[in-house]
Amino acid sequence: MPRPSLSPITAGLDETVPFVGPETIVRRSGVPLRARIGANESPFGPAPSVLAAMASAARESWHYGDPENHDLRAAIADHLGIGFANVMPGEGVDAILGMAVRLFAAPGSTVVTSLGGYPTFNYHIHGYGALMHTVPYIGDREDIDGLARAARETQASMVYLANPDNPMGSWWDAASVERFISAVPETTMIVLDEAYGEFAPSGTLPPLDMERPNLLRMRTFSKAYGLAGARVGYVFGEARNISAFNRIRNHFGMSNVAQAAGIAALADGAFLQQSLAEIRRSLDDTAAIVQRHGLTPLPTATNFVAVDCGRDGSYAQAILDGVAARGVFVRKPAVAGLNRCIRISAGTDADRALLDQALGEVVTGLR
Amino acid sequence: MPRPSLSPITAGLDETVPFVGPETIVRRSGVPLRARIGANESPFGPAPSVLAAMASAARESWHYGDPENHDLRAAIADHLGIGFANVMPGEGVDAILGMAVRLFAAPGSTVVTSLGGYPTFNYHIHGYGALMHTVPYIGDREDIDGLARAARETQASMVYLANPDNPMGSWWDAASVERFISAVPETTMIVLDEAYGEFAPSGTLPPLDMERPNLLRMRTFSKAYGLAGARVGYVFGEARNISAFNRIRNHFGMSNVAQAAGIAALADGAFLQQSLAEIRRSLDDTAAIVQRHGLTPLPTATNFVAVDCGRDGSYAQAILDGVAARGVFVRKPAVAGLNRCIRISAGTDADRALLDQALGEVVTGLR
Numbered sequence: 001m002p003r004p005s006l007s008p009i010t011a012g013l014d015e016t017v018p019f020v021g022p023e024t025i026v027r028r029s030g031v032p033l034r035a036r037i038g039a040n041e042s043p044f045g046p047a048p049s050v051l052a053a054m055a056s057a058a059r060e061s062w063h064y065g066d067p068e069n070h071d072l073r074a075a076i077a078d079h080l081g082i083g084f085a086n087v088m089p090g091e092g093v094d095a096i097l098g099m100a101v102r103l104f105a106a107p108g109s110t111v112v113t114s115l116g117g118y119p120t121f122n123y124h125i126h127g128y129g130a131l132m133h134t135v136p137y138i139g140d141r142e143d144i145d146g147l148a149r150a151a152r153e154t155q156a157s158m159v160y161l162a163n164p165d166n167p168m169g170s171w172w173d174a175a176s177v178e179r180f181i182s183a184v185p186e187t188t189m190i191v192l193d194e195a196y197g198e199f200a201p202s203g204t205l206p207p208l209d210m211e212r213p214n215l216l217r218m219r220t221f222s223k224a225y226g227l228a229g230a231r232v233g234y235v236f237g238e239a240r241n242i243s244a245f246n247r248i249r250n251h252f253g254m255s256n257v258a259q260a261a262g263i264a265a266l267a268d269g270a271f272l273q274q275s276l277a278e279i280r281r282s283l284d285d286t287a288a289i290v291q292r293h294g295l296t297p298l299p300t301a302t303n304f305v306a307v308d309c310g311r312d313g314s315y316a317q318a319i320l321d322g323v324a325a326r327g328v329f330v331r332k333p334a335v336a337g338l339n340r341c342i343r344i345s346a347g348t349d350a351d352r353a354l355l356d357q358a359l360g361e362v363v364t365g366l367r
Numbered sequence: 368m369p370r371p372s373l374s375p376i377t378a379g380l381d382e383t384v385p386f387v388g389p390e391t392i393v394r395r396s397g398v399p400l401r402a403r404i405g406a407n408e409s410p411f412g413p414a415p416s417v418l419a420a421m422a423s424a425a426r427e428s429w430h431y432g433d434p435e436n437h438d439l440r441a442a443i444a445d446h447l448g449i450g451f452a453n454v455m456p457g458e459g460v461d462a463i464l465g466m467a468v469r470l471f472a473a474p475g476s477t478v479v480t481s482l483g484g485y486p487t488f489n490y491h492i493h494g495y496g497a498l499m500h501t502v503p504y505i506g507d508r509e510d511i512d513g514l515a516r517a518a519r520e521t522q523a524s525m526v527y528l529a530n531p532d533n534p535m536g537s538w539w540d541a542a543s544v545e546r547f548i549s550a551v552p553e554t555t556m557i558v559l560d561e562a563y564g565e566f567a568p569s570g571t572l573p574p575l576d577m578e579r580p581n582l583l584r585m586r587t588f589s590k591a592y593g594l595a596g597a598r599v600g601y602v603f604g605e606a607r608n609i610s611a612f613n614r615i616r617n618h619f620g621m622s623n624v625a626q627a628a629g630i631a632a633l634a635d636g637a638f639l640q641q642s643l644a645e646i647r648r649s650l651d652d653t654a655a656i657v658q659r660h661g662l663t664p665l666p667t668a669t670n671f672v673a674v675d676c677g678r679d680g681s682y683a684q685a686i687l688d689g690v691a692a693r694g695v696f697v698r699k700p701a702v703a704g705l706n707r708c709i710r711i712s713a714g715t716d717a718d719r720a721l722l723d724q725a726l727g728e729v730v731t732g733l734r
Contacts, residue, residue: 003554036430054425059418064596094617187371229429246384251385255622256597
């Protein structure tokens with residue numbers, strides 16, 4: 001029977017999702033979720049001051065939010081010490097990545113990223129009909145020289161680097177990132193995803209260069225600010241590129257609650273510092289726990305720790321499955337080399353007690 | 368200097384916005400906003416029960432929302448009496464319209480809509496590189512026969528009908544809409560935007576047909592439920608088409624607060640009925656006010672009233688500018704024929720008192 005056709009690019013896409021949510025896992029398995037430490041969220045947030053701002057903004061939900069996101073945009077610009085024209089808020093980095101790909105990756109052009117890098121970026125590459133070219137990690141870090149070389153060799157429209165990195169938690173220092181940026185062709189748009197930037201040691205984030213025409217940097221309120229479920233992120237860079245987002249963004253897409261949450265979060269620097277300390281403590285303790293069970297925590301500049309399970313991907317998967325069966329939600333990288341690891345997000349004391357017990361049972365059982 | 372290129376379609380877009388927000392108008396004019404009755408919002412919502420659910424959900428903002436929107440999706444399906452697979456929630460109808468165009472309007476294909484119809488749909492037509500073909504209104508209604516004919520003649524990939532209509536407030540009965548649907552080619556995807564459906568007289572919304580492969584219907588929590596600023600809408604139709612949204616949607620795009628707001632809103636039918644009555648009373652009173660000032664309210668099946676100012680577009684614009692200078696925000700259609708009107712949304716008693724006074728001064732001044 002005749003029916004409407006999907007557009008050529010979307011006809012070629014499948015309906016799998018970048019990440020299966022823990023809620024779906026629970027619905028499928030029937031195992032109640034006891035410790036949610038798999039999505040790099042922060043159980044320490046949001047701040048009470050942010051919750052108050054959100055409740056207040058909820059009462060304004062009868063009207064659309066400001067489509068310019070003016071006050072949030074100004075607050076972020078002020079926070080970074082850059083111009084209003086250099087930043088654009090959006091509905092989380094995931095949405096912003098999609099817009100960036102739509103703007104800068106022509107269908108059929110090549111986009112370079114790491115093999116095992118952020119799946120949602122890959123989702124957008126495919127989603128807009130670009131071709132993905134991947135570069136393997138080296139030593140559990142994204143291969144910045146390899147990425148730059150691939151960008152040159154493929155005349156890439158875009159290249160993606162997460163620094164600090166997800167899923168490995170590794171990072172490059174600012175000088176290395178600047179070397180990478182300089183080595184990428186001027187015609188290739190660099191996406192520097194700094195979603196985990198607040199957790200990184202000082203000297204990791206390069207200085208702000210708002211003049212470079214081939215650099216988009218992204219940060220989020222989802223991680224350090226504990227607002228994953230509120231959907232607030234931003235992109236910053238050269239004003240002309242930032243302004244281009246106005247061509248395609250969902251102008252009324254940010255809720256009043258989300259805008260208010262972002263503004264309030266930036267205003268509560270004390271809470272941020274407290275959260276960062278809690279997360280640091282949580283990760284140190286997580287590292288100690290996994291070591292007690294014979295696993296190796298990798299160094300991290302994020303709010304999670306990648307844990308080398310010491311054997312192959314099947315073994316790490318068995319550990320993940322084992323703790324999942326005990327209600328402990330963690331994730332793991334999928335690609336060879338990285339897949340020997342599981343990835344555990346910062347959790348509460350209760351989360352880690354559950355992790356400790358589950359890991360103990362599972363590792364013992366696998367021996 | 369070399370720089371990244373915008374992709375071919377986005378390079379051809381401009382950076383104007385579908386709607387300038389009232390906040391922007393205030394920032395530009397310096398005139399404080401006193402009556403916000405221009406964006407078809409509902410000052411009577413959201414329900415107290417919804418506010419409570421939103422505040423509670425805000426406390427869950429530390430984690431991502433369920434990417435399947437499972438509970439909201441089930442609640443909407445239950446509300447409509449259709450299957451779970453037949454509905455997909457999204458970040459407001461604006462976002463859903465964008466996804467629908469991306470899925471079904473191939474670049475270079477023709478999309479049919481009314482001349483003067485919803486600008487954000489047009490924004491998406493251009494945004495995804497389709498060609499817009501417009502059909503003028505007839506008698507202040509969308510020309511359903513003309514739209515169907517144009518869809519046939521242009522072999523359109525999509526055709527758009529808002530019923531009830533924005534910006535005119537007019538509507539077709541269900542039998543006419545069904546005639547329209549039958550007259551559109553089976554290969555043309557029909558978007559039936561029912562954002563104002565809850566306000567329509569009974570007999571306006573066609574029966575639910577979840578088998579038709581060329582029909583997507585959309586509704587929202589922004590209007591009757593008073594949740595414009597929360598960003599919750601949905602599309603419903605044939606399961607295969609609904610599932611296609613999974614290819615491209617921002618899976619983690621809906622906040623916890625938005626999902627909870629939608630669920631709570633559906634559960635509070637009494638509040639909905641109360642809001643609908645308040646809005647009806649407000650519109651009746653608005654009609655009486657504009658008549659007292661010599662203007663003609665058009666019949667409406669929405670939460671706003673289009674007001675025929677009785678002369679040309681410049682005259683209606685002068686009235687709009689005049690009330691705007693007094694802090695009363697309304698909008699008006701832009702295209703010839705419709706532009707003799709201004710569009711006034713349901714407001715509170717205080718809003719209408721301000722409107723009454725402003726209109727009186729402006730109309731007297733223009734005489």
